[in-house]
Amino acid sequence: MLTGAGHQAWFVGGCVRNALIGAPISDIDLTTDAPPERVTALAKAAGFHPVPTGFDHGTVTVVVEGAPFEVTTFRRDVETDGRRAVVAYAGSIAEDAHRRDFTMNALYADPAGAVADPLGGLPDLQARRVRFIDDAHDRIREDYLRILRFFRFHAWYGDPAQGLDPGALAAIAELSDGLETLSRERVGAEIRKLLAAPDPTPSVAAMGTTSVLTRVLPGADARALPVLVHHE
Incomplete structure (x- = not known):
């Protein structure tokens, strides 16, 4: 849906982390350079059901045959009060990665399964080391x-x-x-x-x-x- 329209699409976070260690995967999150309006339009055109679960923060949940996929535009934090953040769209996964919490959660995988590790999370995951970004x-x-x-x-x-x-x-x-x-x-x-x-x-x-x-x-x-x- 996204890559076919010329956009980047990366699996990110827990689904990548757990896949790499063979742990169960409960949620599938993706991140993209497409803004939420574009994600919504592409999902509808593909016959899927988009739900604006966090539209103001760039998140659309796309329901495919009953399965939810949370799709979020690359983001960066610009302001926070310790409970919630004001975000702006980012231009790359490298920038997106810096707004996440731990290095093992800043792992990305493309649709072919190739892993991108902009912040050294893979060695930490393999060493079972929880480290803040x-x-x-x-x-x-x-x-x-x-x-x-x-x-x-x-x-x-x-x-x-x-x-x-x-x-x-x-x-x-x-x-x-x-x-x-x-x-x-x-x-x-x-x-x-x-x-x-x-x-x-x-x-x-x-x-x-x-x-x-x-x-x-x-x-x-x-x-x-x-x-x-x-x-x-």
Whole structure:
């Protein structure tokens, strides 16, 4: 649909990451140089059903035979308040990659399956190393939920034997008060995803080395972890 009309089309994020490690794929996201109006027109012309799920941010969900594909125009952040970002369209995947959270989520694959890795995410994925893109402070300030996402991604994709990135932990400890700006719903959803990992205990224990654990679960400490994980 997109490439046939002369546009770029790249699979991106979780679907690429999970395909590379043989993990289940639940959502398929694509990114393109086509603006959302063009994506919508092309989807309709192809007989698909476009849904403007995030039109103002460049996102159109294209439903193909009942399966949703989230298609987003290349973007870059121009302003953020720690909860949501004002975005502008970008011109390349290299620019688009810098607005993402972790290097392993900035992996792209073209329709033929060739992988593009503009920020070194593939070695990190292979090493089971969760690393913020560029400066961790900047990525966290863009969206404080990334603090919890860091621990969740370590629970699912990290290597407990390596431990967590010390620089990231230092940034998290410094900026953890930003969690108070987030809604309970966003925090709760992220915690549930973390606790659904096969063994979340190392990640939750690492949360206890900063003030994150007590901010999201007041009164919790390391002694509560086995009960917490079992309860979930």
